[in-house]
Amino acid sequence: MFGLPLSTSLLVLGFPLFWILYTIGFLLLTRNWDNEGDER
């Protein structure tokens, strides 16, 4: 892909994809945090 070897393509695209999925998972798992309210 893009003239790169497969391993390099995975490095360039795979890690960003992993962090996107991590962030989505984080947002889904922490939906209840917004109920915490302003603690000050």
Next chain:
Amino acid sequence: MNTTVLAFLVLYYVVVLGIGLWAMRRGATDDLEGYFLGGREVGPLVTALTLQSTSMSGYMFLGAGSLAYTTGYWSLWFAAGDIGGGVLNLSIIGRRMRKLSQIMGSLTSIEYLEARYPSPVTRLIAASLTVFLLAFYVLAQFIAGGKGMALVTGLEYEWALLIALAIITIYTLLGGYLAVAYTDLFQSLIMLVGVLWVLGAALVHVGGFTAANQTLAEIDPTILSIWGTGLGFEGQWGVVAGAVLVFSAGYMGWPHVVTRHMAMKRPATARLAGAYATAWNLLFVSAPYLVGILAILILPNLDDPELAIFEVAQTLLPSAVTGIVMAAIMAAIMSTADSLLLQTGSIASRDLYERFINPRASEQQMLWVSRALVLAIGVIGYLVALIEPPAVAFVVIFATSVLGSAFAPAFVCAVWWKKANTPGAIASMVTGAVTSVLWELAGLAATTTLAPVTVGLTASTVAIVVVSLATRRSSPVPTYVLAAMEETARVGPIPERLIAMSDFALEPEATEIESLLRGEEEQ
């Protein structure tokens, strides 16, 4: 000297100064929480972008470009961890650290460590290590600033360095956390525009991404390899792990960065801030490395690879746009340097001078200690950067490796592991710092193919677990700390009785402010 470029740079400084002054007025406050943590009123967008722009220093425009120019696609291993550094930090310790620091009444990250792991030794070791390493880290920003200024103004490096250093130091002495956080927001946007503009121009110049990679393969196919140009890192998974870890897991141990968690408006701010951090990183982080790789085609005979991104910008962009890119580079340098200097000064005055040398120090005296240290770092930094400037990438990777190795397990266990006690945390900090420094100085990375941060993080993690368990009877975690940790784990408002703990912890500051007010009344 290119006057258009210089004009844009001056305009940038004026805007940054204006934002800083506006933020200072907006956050005008007579208490220390206001100065150190912006009154804990910082929202998710500003939190995310101050976190990112503080951690993305001049390294991104000099070190990253240089690494990519010399090692090819291997350098992207650093970006692989860096992209997730923000969300990892916010998701693991963000919400809990914000809550625990409020319960404990802590204003600096070092004070927070002492509150969680109660002992003056905790603070002495943590503060000393941080002051030394942040001062070393800021040296890289001075060198980067000097090189950038020399290129823009055409002045000799000695004079350019002096001007850059003077701007950074004076600007830092101007304001507190809120001014830094809001200028960071603006600077992060400038950095993004600047680097994407250079990347776009470079891609157009080389005929697109695929065409560029095909040409690179013709020059040397190993440039495209994940093992580096000339396959210099082939099979060295320990070094690769270090490259991924230093700006992801290690990032949780940087005291000047985790302070951002403590300043959030509320614990749940971490949630949205994590999403903003990932979005910004996806756009920004890989770009400087890619420009460095494309520079191999655009400027194949560069004398100083650290200037790869500067030179590509000057070669391909019109003067006005180069001015914006130069402003972006200075933004990256200054947004990190001001935070480093502010933190170093705060820690030296509050965590060392007031705590161990002069417990009855007035705020005025502490401010002078802080300013004196900032100036001392400036003078020493100038001399080192002038006489024998080390490579920016080396300084940044070394300092951040040691910081991450020393502090990441202590910060993570502070909110997640109730058995983590004071001897465990102290052993972890000392073991992590000593191991990673010795690993680097002895050149063991080359012979063992294990990066200092890989070894340092492992050693400090093992140390906190083993020593905490071995000393759990002789040094139990105090019950009030356990109660605060239980509350931290729970999602919900902090009960009144625990807020009272915070009031108790902040009592010395309250007394100080009260005596100041009394003094004013008497006058």
